[in-house]
Amino acid sequence: MGKTALAIQYAHAYADFYPGGRWLVGCAGISTLVQAIRSLDSDLGIQFTDEEKLDETRAAKRVLSVLQQKAEDGAKARAGEKKPPEPKVLLILDNVDAPALLQPPGTDLISGRRWLHAIVTTRLNPEALGADQALHCHLPVDELPEEDAIRLIESWQPMGLFLNDMERNAALGIARLLGGFTLAIEVAAVYLADSRGRVTCSALLQRLEKQGVDPVGRETKSGIRHAEKLISATLTPTLETLETRENFVLTLAALLPPDAIVLPWLKATAAKKYPEFATDAEPGYIDPWLSIINHLLGLRLLQALDWTDDGKTLRICRMHRLVQTVVRQSTGDAQNPLLLVLVEIASERAEFLCNEEGWLDWNNRWEIHPLGQLALHLLDDGKDEEIAAYLASVVATLLHNLGDWEGAQLLDVRALEARERVLGAEHPDTLLGMSNLATLLHNKGEHEKAQPLFERALEVQERVLGLEHPDTLWSVNKLAAYFCSNGNFEKAHHLLDRAQEACERILGSEHPDTLYSVNILAALFHNKGDHEKALSLYERALEARERVLGSEHPDTLISVNNLAKLFHDKGEFEKAQTLYERALEGYERVLGPEHPNTLMIVDDLAVFFYNKGEFEKAQPLYERVLEARERVLGSEHPDTLLNISNLATLLHNKGDHEKALSLHERALEARERVLGSEHPDTLMSVSNLAGLFHDKGEFEKAQPLYERALEARERVLGPEHPSTLLSMSNLAGLFHDKGEFEKAQPLYERALEARERVLGVEHPSTKIVRRNLEILFDTIRQ
Numbered sequence: 001m002g003k004t005a006l007a008i009q010y011a012h013a014y015a016d017f018y019p020g021g022r023w024l025v026g027c028a029g030i031s032t033l034v035q036a037i038r039s040l041d042s043d044l045g046i047q048f049t050d051e052e053k054l055d056e057t058r059a060a061k062r063v064l065s066v067l068q069q070k071a072e073d074g075a076k077a078r079a080g081e082k083k084p085p086e087p088k089v090l091l092i093l094d095n096v097d098a099p100a101l102l103q104p105p106g107t108d109l110i111s112g113r114r115w116l117h118a119i120v121t122t123r124l125n126p127e128a129l130g131a132d133q134a135l136h137c138h139l140p141v142d143e144l145p146e147e148d149a150i151r152l153i154e155s156w157q158p159m160g161l162f163l164n165d166m167e168r169n170a171a172l173g174i175a176r177l178l179g180g181f182t183l184a185i186e187v188a189a190v191y192l193a194d195s196r197g198r199v200t201c202s203a204l205l206q207r208l209e210k211q212g213v214d215p216v217g218r219e220t221k222s223g224i225r226h227a228e229k230l231i232s233a234t235l236t237p238t239l240e241t242l243e244t245r246e247n248f249v250l251t252l253a254a255l256l257p258p259d260a261i262v263l264p265w266l267k268a269t270a271a272k273k274y275p276e277f278a279t280d281a282e283p284g285y286i287d288p289w290l291s292i293i294n295h296l297l298g299l300r301l302l303q304a305l306d307w308t309d310d311g312k313t314l315r316i317c318r319m320h321r322l323v324q325t326v327v328r329q330s331t332g333d334a335q336n337p338l339l340l341v342l343v344e345i346a347s348e349r350a351e352f353l354c355n356e357e358g359w360l361d362w363n364n365r366w367e368i369h370p371l372g373q374l375a376l377h378l379l380d381d382g383k384d385e386e387i388a389a390y391l392a393s394v395v396a397t398l399l400h401n402l403g404d405w406e407g408a409q410l411l412d413v414r415a416l417e418a419r420e421r422v423l424g425a426e427h428p429d430t431l432l433g434m435s436n437l438a439t440l441l442h443n444k445g446e447h448e449k450a451q452p453l454f455e456r457a458l459e460v461q462e463r464v465l466g467l468e469h470p471d472t473l474w475s476v477n478k479l480a481a482y483f484c485s486n487g488n489f490e491k492a493h494h495l496l497d498r499a500q501e502a503c504e505r506i507l508g509s510e511h512p513d514t515l516y517s518v519n520i521l522a523a524l525f526h527n528k529g530d531h532e533k534a535l536s537l538y539e540r541a542l543e544a545r546e547r548v549l550g551s552e553h554p555d556t557l558i559s560v561n562n563l564a565k566l567f568h569d570k571g572e573f574e575k576a577q578t579l580y581e582r583a584l585e586g587y588e589r590v591l592g593p594e595h596p597n598t599l600m601i602v603d604d605l606a607v608f609f610y611n612k613g614e615f616e617k618a619q620p621l622y623e624r625v626l627e628a629r630e631r632v633l634g635s636e637h638p639d640t641l642l643n644i645s646n647l648a649t650l651l652h653n654k655g656d657h658e659k660a661l662s663l664h665e666r667a668l669e670a671r672e673r674v675l676g677s678e679h680p681d682t683l684m685s686v687s688n689l690a691g692l693f694h695d696k697g698e699f700e701k702a703q704p705l706y707e708r709a710l711e712a713r714e715r716v717l718g719p720e721h722p723s724t725l726l727s728m729s730n731l732a733g734l735f736h737d738k739g740e741f742e743k744a745q746p747l748y749e750r751a752l753e754a755r756e757r758v759l760g761v762e763h764p765s766t767k768i769v770r771r772n773l774e775i776l777f778d779t780i781r782q
Contacts, residue, residue, distance in 0.1 A: 001118065003121040003182075005303050005320065007092045012118065019074025020067060020115070026259075028095040032104040034060040034563060036093060037386055040067075042369075044406045045245045062673075064116075067091075070116045087611075089114050095321075142497040149175035149185050153201065156193035159518070170201035184230040190300050191238040193249060208233055209304070228571060229515040231322045232329070238299055239330065245274055247547055250301060253319055254327040255339050257377040260370040261302065262316040263293065269342045293317075301327075306366075310644055312540050314372065320552055338381075343387050346374055350394040371395045372411060374531070379414050386429075389418040393433055396440075401596075405444050412437040426464050429472060429552040431457045435478060443638075444675065447716065468502045470513065476502075477517050479531045484524050487721035488757065496521040510544045512555065519559065529763030531570050538563045554597060556585045561601055568608050569764070575684035590653075596639070599625045603643065609648075615654050617658070622647045636674050641667050645685055652692050664689045678712050680723065686712075687727060706731040720754050722765070728754075729769055741780055 011022040023040055030036050037060040041048060044066050052059040071087035078084050078434035091110075100106060102120060110116055136505035144152065152161055153171040162168045178184045195363035211233050242250065244436035249270050252712070253261045260446040267289055269638035271278040274288075293314070296302045301323060306316035320328075350371050352358040356432050372395045378388035396411035419430040438566035440451035456478055496517060503514035542559035549556050564579035584605060587598040606621035616634060626647060629640040648663030710727035717724050734755055752773055755766040 004094050006319075007094065007119050007121050008305075009302075011090055011092060014090075016089040017085055018071075018088045019085045020071030020079055020087060020309050021074070022090040022092065023067070024094055026095060027093050027101060028041065028097055030096075030168060031100060031465055032056075033093075033099040033101050033109055036101060037063050037091075037109065040633055041516055042404055045404070045636060047406055047636070049673050049676050051345075054671075055549060057109070065331055068115055081138055089116050090636070091116060091118045093118060095473075096282055097124065101534070103110050105228065109635055116765070117345070140298045144175070144180045144182050144185060146172060146175050146180070149178075150181075153189045153192065156189040158197060168200045168204045168438050173205045174201060177205070178230055178234065183231050183322060185236045185295070186300060187231065187234040187323075189589050191216060191234070191320045194241060194299060194659045195522060199744065204237070209238065220448070232326045234332075235323065235326050238301070239327070245270075245288075246295060248273065249292050250296060250327055251315070251331045252342060253296075253302060253323060254324045254331070255342055257370075257373045258324050259305065260373040260377075261305075261319060262346075262367065262370050263315055265316060265342060265346050268345045269338070272341060274751065279781075286727060292626065309363075316368070322753055325412070340384065340387070341767065343378065343384065344390065345766070346371060347387070347391050347394065350391060353398055353509055354394060358572055367565075368398050371504055372399065372407065373534060376414065379418055381693070385418040385422045387467050389415040389422070390429075392418075393436060396436065399444070405440060409441055409444075428461075428465070431461055431471070431475075435475060437525065438482075440480070442485075444679070447486065448712055450482065454482055467781050468506055470507065473499050473502055473506075473517075474513060476518060477513065480517075481520050484520060484527065487723070488528075488718065489524055489528055492502070492524055493521075496524065512549075512550050515541050515544055515548075521749075522562065523738065526566055526569070529759050529765070534566055535563075541719055552586045555586075557590070557597070557601075558581050560586070561604060564608075565604065568611070573608075573612060576608060580608055594628045596633075599639075610650055610653075615650060619647070619713075622650060638671075638675065641670050641674070642681065643671075645681075649688060652688075652695070657692065657696055660692055661689075680713075680717065683709050683712050683716070683723070683727075687730060690734075694737070703731075706734055720758050723761070725754055725769075726766070729772065733772065736779075741776060744776055745773075745780075749775060 008024070009086065011018075011024075015022065020665050023043065023232065025036050026040060026453060027036050031041070034056045038623060040063050041059070041677075043064065046063060046066060048059050048062065052062055060658065067089045068087075071089045075087035096102060106217055110118065110636060113329050122172055139313035139757065150168065150171050153174065154160065154168075157163075157167075162171065174188055175185060178188070188204060192201060239250075249266065250270055252266050255352055256266075258322050270289075277289045277583065282291075288327065294702075295303070296636040297304060297317070302317040302319055304314050305318045307314055332528055349367055353364055353371075364628065371391065375392035377396055379392065388407055392411040392415035393453065396408040396415065399405075399408035399411065412433065416430065416433040419427065421431050423430050434453050434457040438450045438457065441447075441450035441453065454475070458472070458475040461469065461475055465472050480492045482501060483489075483492035483495065500514065500517040500521060503511060503517050507514050518541045518627050522534045523529075525534035525537065537561065542556065542563055545556040545559050560579050561583040564576045564583060567573075567576035567579065583603045584598070588597065591598055602621050603625050604620045604623065609618035609621065622643060626640065626643040629637060633640055644663050645667045648667060650659045651657075651663065652660035664685065667681065668689055671679065671682040671685050686705050687709040690702045690709065693699075706727065710731055713721060713724040713727050728747050728751040732744045732751065735744035735747070736740070751768065752769045755763065755769055759766055
């Protein structure tokens, strides 16, 4: 058993002692404890703030605070047991290869935290680590004492006993020859057991001596290479006993990341050559696939790592890295075609998960992180980088949809780097990757990083593919949508006019890309308050989509919902409600009640009832969406936080200020941590909290929040973005209510002038500001 497997076995055996969970951190290549602990962010669903991204120590402390909370919550949940556990978390720091990681001042980070237990696995000896015997317990599992080594070999003998003293002495010889190296001794012991008496300890000792195994010390620079030599010497006899199919499956397993050997992928790949693996055996018959996997597990060549939720089916194994190295060396170039088949099957799974059927089934999502590990494994190996980049890009999309934006960004960046290196900076796939990364950064609120990527991708496509190539026009649409969402309507309008005209001429007036352009242009007019132009375009897009795609195609239902929103904003509530209900009924039937688009429609219908003042109809809809999003997406996904904010606003308007305050503060705290302090959604929460304090008459609490929102929105979104103008009006309203008219008037006037210019004199928001300014003048005259 290797050191990692031993640590994992301990974690399983003593799971009840750690109600906060057991967490494995791969530390190979990591030089500080701060970096190691920080790397748990994706496993814990943490998204760091801008400040934490710049300060690794601060980020690591955040991870530790989340772990401590898990320990306390886990212990509290089991408080009613006869022997309730203490709040504890187990941290396994695996394969530490930098002594500084375990030395002060780095270890001050975890010193004194009684809720935290740590196990470290390493090839380094205590002297290299500078271990303090008073503070650290060092268990040299890589070098067994001779008596322990003999007992290990004997435990695998028939009946658990050596046949005679000669066999015991031969076992001692094997232990000395292998230098007490635990993994090599275990491999030898398992091989002897599997031979069922056909190979004795004496015979194996003679073979090892003949091969020239040299028990040199492993504290030298060549120690790792020598460890591989010892494993190779003891593993070769075992590999020679494998039948052809077993050897084939083991070779496939060695191609995957050592901690992410996904058995369904392995089975599907092996079935390409051995069709008998494709179907499960009938009850009462031996299953050839399970027989092979169980034999490899029995030989300790594979180790069980993860099971299905019901605990009945093994789905992920691991392989010791040294075993993996030896197996890969033994097969050489024969791996290459097998790797291509294996990656093709993994890519098909990733594509399936991107489709509606795969995504909607939550039981499939366990594969997402192993797929990401495989993509990084391939990119690190530097083989088949084009395929690896494609897989990384697909998995990044899945992580993006899950709200794991940090994990998605890592894969998007690595995929883009590989494509630039292999395909060139101007290849269509490279530009697609650039656009994907830009979209992710846009959603994260990192506009200053997103816009240059959108523009660079478009510039290259225009030059390489031409101004009217479909890919170029799609990028024009994407950039226009970006400007539209940021309130830069002038730039968006210019791009959309170009895209719509070219798409209609080249692709046809009813091509999906043309209709997408029409829909974005309609949204632009809608946001500017030009409802008649928006209505004409929305109706055109809906009519064409119904005819071309069908009445229940997701794009058609998006058009139905957009038209409902427009009638909603025009005050034509009866028309709006009919369309909202049609869109919701269609999504529930076609995509299911918990699809993200279905929940979006439920949320829109809740907003509709809220704006009508029908709070009792709105609240259960908000609560339905919140419950589903918390369960499906997680409690800190941006969409979940949007629902928390919406529900808080409803409670605010119902007069339930205490519940509203709690939810607003929860949304703000999570958004600051997950999205950053200046993300548009975070600034919305700042503004909402200010509005609550304003309505409660707590002006001194409201003012700094209004000012923070306005200052940040001016800087991040621009001085004429609708959200910036809303903040301006909010602050003016506060000064008005405080009687500070000389401060209120210039803000109202500035907001009115900008809205008239950007949105038009007849836009509803413009009219509201104009009316507020008139009221202010009336108050001053009195």
